Amino acid sequence: MRDRKYRPSLLGGILWTGLGVIFLLRNFGIGPDFWSVAARYWPILLILLGLGKVIDYYRQKEGVSVRFGEILGILFLVLIGTLITKITQSNVGRVFRELPISIGGTPVRPGEWFGTSYSYSEEKSYPLTTPTPVRIENSYGSVTVMPGSDQEVKVRIRKMVYQNDESRAKQIAAEIQVEAGPEGQAEAASFLVKTNRDALASKDYRFNTDLEVLVPPKTQVKVENSFGEVRAANLEGRLELSTTHNELEIRDCSGEFIASNRYGDSRFVNLTGNLTVDARGRISAETIKGNVALTNEFNAVEVRDVDGTLTVSNTESSVSVEKITKPVVINARGTQVTVSDLDSSLKLTTSHRRVQVSDVEADVDAEISYLAATLKNIRGKTTIRSNSDRLTFEDVGALNVKAQGTAVTASNVNGPVDIETTMRDVDLSDFNATCKVVNQFGDITLSPKTLGKGGINVKGRNGAIELYLPEGAAFEIQANVRNGRIVSDYAGLVPAEAGSDAGTLKGKVKSGGPTIVLDSEYGNIQLRTRGSENAQNRSN
Amino acid sequence: MRKALWSLSGILLVLPFAGCDLEERVPAQVVSITKSQPLGAEKALDVDIRFDVGSLEIAAEKGASTYTVDLDYDKASYQEAIGYEESGGTGRLTFRLESLHKLGLRSDRHPNRLRLGLTNTLPVRLAINNGVGDARLSLTGLLLTDLDLESGVGGARISSYEPNQVSCDRIRIKNGVGSLDAVGLGYLRFSDLEFEGGVGGANLDFSGEWQRDAEIKIQVGVGGVSVKMPRRIGVKVECHKNFLSGFHLDGFTMRDSFYYSEGYDEAKIRASVRVVTGVGGFKITWL
Numbered sequence: 001m002r003d004r005k006y007r008p009s010l011l012g013g014i015l016w017t018g019l020g021v022i023f024l025l026r027n028f029g030i031g032p033d034f035w036s037v038a039a040r041y042w043p044i045l046l047i048l049l050g051l052g053k054v055i056d057y058y059r060q061k062e063g064v065s066v067r068f069g070e071i072l073g074i075l076f077l078v079l080i081g082t083l084i085t086k087i088t089q090s091n092v093g094r095v096f097r098e099l100p101i102s103i104g105g106t107p108v109r110p111g112e113w114f115g116t117s118y119s120y121s122e123e124k125s126y127p128l129t130t131p132t133p134v135r136i137e138n139s140y141g142s143v144t145v146m147p148g149s150d151q152e153v154k155v156r157i158r159k160m161v162y163q164n165d166e167s168r169a170k171q172i173a174a175e176i177q178v179e180a181g182p183e184g185q186a187e188a189a190s191f192l193v194k195t196n197r198d199a200l201a202s203k204d205y206r207f208n209t210d211l212e213v214l215v216p217p218k219t220q221v222k223v224e225n226s227f228g229e230v231r232a233a234n235l236e237g238r239l240e241l242s243t244t245h246n247e248l249e250i251r252d253c254s255g256e257f258i259a260s261n262r263y264g265d266s267r268f269v270n271l272t273g274n275l276t277v278d279a280r281g282r283i284s285a286e287t288i289k290g291n292v293a294l295t296n297e298f299n300a301v302e303v304r305d306v307d308g309t310l311t312v313s314n315t316e317s318s319v320s321v322e323k324i325t326k327p328v329v330i331n332a333r334g335t336q337v338t339v340s341d342l343d344s345s346l347k348l349t350t351s352h353r354r355v356q357v358s359d360v361e362a363d364v365d366a367e368i369s370y371l372a373a374t375l376k377n378i379r380g381k382t383t384i385r386s387n388s389d390r391l392t393f394e395d396v397g398a399l400n401v402k403a404q405g406t407a408v409t410a411s412n413v414n415g416p417v418d419i420e421t422t423m424r425d426v427d428l429s430d431f432n433a434t435c436k437v438v439n440q441f442g443d444i445t446l447s448p449k450t451l452g453k454g455g456i457n458v459k460g461r462n463g464a465i466e467l468y469l470p471e472g473a474a475f476e477i478q479a480n481v482r483n484g485r486i487v488s489d490y491a492g493l494v495p496a497e498a499g500s501d502a503g504t505l506k507g508k509v510k511s512g513g514p515t516i517v518l519d520s521e522y523g524n525i526q527l528r529t530r531g532s533e534n535a536q537n538r539s540n
Numbered sequence: 541m542r543k544a545l546w547s548l549s550g551i552l553l554v555l556p557f558a559g560c561d562l563e564e565r566v567p568a569q570v571v572s573i574t575k576s577q578p579l580g581a582e583k584a585l586d587v588d589i590r591f592d593v594g595s596l597e598i599a600a601e602k603g604a605s606t607y608t609v610d611l612d613y614d615k616a617s618y619q620e621a622i623g624y625e626e627s628g629g630t631g632r633l634t635f636r637l638e639s640l641h642k643l644g645l646r647s648d649r650h651p652n653r654l655r656l657g658l659t660n661t662l663p664v665r666l667a668i669n670n671g672v673g674d675a676r677l678s679l680t681g682l683l684l685t686d687l688d689l690e691s692g693v694g695g696a697r698i699s700s701y702e703p704n705q706v707s708c709d710r711i712r713i714k715n716g717v718g719s720l721d722a723v724g725l726g727y728l729r730f731s732d733l734e735f736e737g738g739v740g741g742a743n744l745d746f747s748g749e750w751q752r753d754a755e756i757k758i759q760v761g762v763g764g765v766s767v768k769m770p771r772r773i774g775v776k777v778e779c780h781k782n783f784l785s786g787f788h789l790d791g792f793t794m795r796d797s798f799y800y801s802e803g804y805d806e807a808k809i810r811a812s813v814r815v816v817t818g819v820g821g822f823k824i825t826w827l
Contacts, residue, residue, distance in 0.1 A: 352701070
């Protein structure tokens with residue numbers, strides 16, 4: 001026992017070596033991010049430790065036991081592991097990655113620093129004799145467009161040269177130039193601002209160029225950038241901005257806005273005019289007076305406070321829409337959709353993720369599949385075409401669901417109900433108008449608040465039908481089951497046995513009420529009074 | 541044992557600070573290239589991709605191009621090769637991005653990234669070997685006849701949200717280290733699907749408009765495999781498990797050493813699933 005106690009640990013050695021190899025490979029750019037792997041797979045350590053104990057047990061049965069210290073250690077490991085999982089799933093990592101560090105007065109994000117660098121700034125002005133559209137080209141650096149004077153274009157360039165030798169850096173900076181001037185002919189003419197990066201391409205210089213361009217406040221501006229941020233503010237006119245890998249932002253402008261961003265995030269705040277965006281990074285649009293059209297893949301879209309129509313196309317991410325005055329169209333496959341506070345209609349196509357819609361003043365039309373959807377406070381008609389969903393409706397107007405393999409739960413429906421589904425249950429409560437339900441291979445439970453003039457028409461194939469009617473309701477009923485039984489709470493309504501396992505029920509309670517038709521192929525029919533659900537549930 | 545645990549905990553606490561060096565790094569030479577091939581006389585397209593390190597996206601595209609490549613990569617450390625030839629009515633696209641195996645520390649601020657758009661007008665055979673990094677195959681709209689995905693280290697996601705307009709004879713997915721999510725596999729109209737799990741979990745969602753019977757072979761590695769099936773599909777499961785694996789089948793009954801789903805005999809479309817479990821669980825739930 002004593003010898004075993006001081007025997008070197010093979011497991012510890014393997015772990016140290018393995019971790020060292022992982023970090024070394026990572027430093028060479030090989031392998032996944034350690035923390036994202038650790039966050040997911042840390043329980044494998046527990047498995048390995050457990051397997052070690054099992055092997056120890058078989059090797060030396062008498063010498064193996066679980067010690068209090070080990071239990072504490074395992075609990076500590078679980079705690080640390082869980083903490084890493086939580087941290088990597090939160091935004092903490094992103095906050096740290098985006099945290100700028102000031103080096104020599106220059107804000108640098110971790111990972112962006114390539115070694116010694118020197119920055120040089122210049123400013124040049126170019127007169128404009130007539131109002132001319134401005135076109136700006138840049139790459140590897142930011143572009144900021146701001147309002148300046150009506151008669152000129154002013155360009156401030158900041159050249160960041162990555163070079164260890166300061167005098168060499170200064171020479172390179174001198175070669176980096178802004179090239180600005182009119183381009184094109186007559187009506188198509190515009191004023192072009194760009195750098196001479198292309199001319200320097202063969203020289204293998206490493207540099208970034210940040211451009212600040214002051215243009216006439218009322219002018220058309222087109223920016224084509226790559227690997228750099230683009231920002232525009234306080235301008236009037238048509239803005240057409242694009243970049244590839246960094247943020248794009250337009251705020252406090254009026255006119256027309258067209259933006260594209262291949263991978264970076266895009267943000268639009270306080271704009272007057274139509275906005276069209278095609279981007280693969282996150283899109284955020286807030287306080288827009290005009291029509292908005294957004295196309296996006298694989299990243300989140302957030303839109304808030306739009307006085308106009310909204311069209312969103314997204315794939316496999318999330319769409320959040322709030323406070324829109326005119327019709328909204330969302331086409332989002334594999335996307336989580338949250339919509340609230342619409343003054344007009346909603347047309348939605350989505351699948352595979354959660355949908356939440358609330359507070360819509362007009363109609364909702366949705367084509368959905370393989371998801372769970374909750375719709376609340378819909379004032380207009382709700383029309384759903386559904387496949388294999390779980391639908392929950394609360395406080396909606398007229399309801400029309402055509403589905404297969406979909407479960408439907410609805411309460412407080414203030415209009416006609418028409419539901420067709422298969423293989424899942426239908427549960428409706430507190431509706432007050434005409435109700436038609438067809439279901440195959442699923443139960444149907446109905447509990448109307450009041451009976452609508454059009455009555456209730458239910459057809460089931462394989463599944464029970466339970467109907468809980470309001471106390472004192474007047475109605476005429478025709479119930480028919482070919483393979484099942486009919487049970488009635490109403491003393492005056494006694495089912496007639498049509499065979500050994502079939503039944504019919506025809507009759508009337510009071511006069512002047514609507515007609516209820518219940519038809520089932522396989523499954524029992526129960527006719528109850530409201531309030532007996534609880535007793536029924538208790539007995540079940 | 542206790543010493544090892546304390547050592548591990550120490551490592552976990554110290555490691556967050558280990559990556560915070562600000563030593564000089566070899567600058568990445570990130571370049572972007574875009575390349576496309578106009579549609580010609582091809583009647584089919586074979587695509588063969590080998591992507592060593594980085595993030596890979598594949599999607600269907602409308603338009604007049606057979607393919608469109610948008611590639612960002614670190615020219616200092618990797619070499620790209622894009623080849624295309626047409627013979628016998630079949631276009632063959634080969635893509636390689638391979639490491640130059642240079643030594644030195646470099647910034648990972650701009651990882652390699654490939655977006656490959658493939659025409660939605662030609663039947664496509666797709667073979668992908670993804671080394672280190674995420675792969676996202678957005679197959680909606682592609683006319684997919686064959687898929688072979690080999691994923692190394694990193695996650696992979698496969699999705700389809702509309703019915704494939706042609707039959708897909710075979711799907712083979714081999715997952716290395718990392719999770720795999722597949723959504724809408726039922727839309728692909730496959731007849732044979734083979735999944736080989738590595739280290740990491742996998743979610744296989746077979747939602748979609750199934751149009752024919754299918755054979756599915758699943759080999760579970762280390763980590764669980766979760767399968768989601770539409771209710772209308774009749775499923776028969778043959779399971780080979782060991783003492784390190786868990787098995788959960790919701791709504792199945794056993795007959796003649798096979799597990800059958802409820803309504804299997806009446807189902808118009810059936811799936812035969814053969815599962816070989818490793819270290820981890822396997823389960824089927826219903827959509």
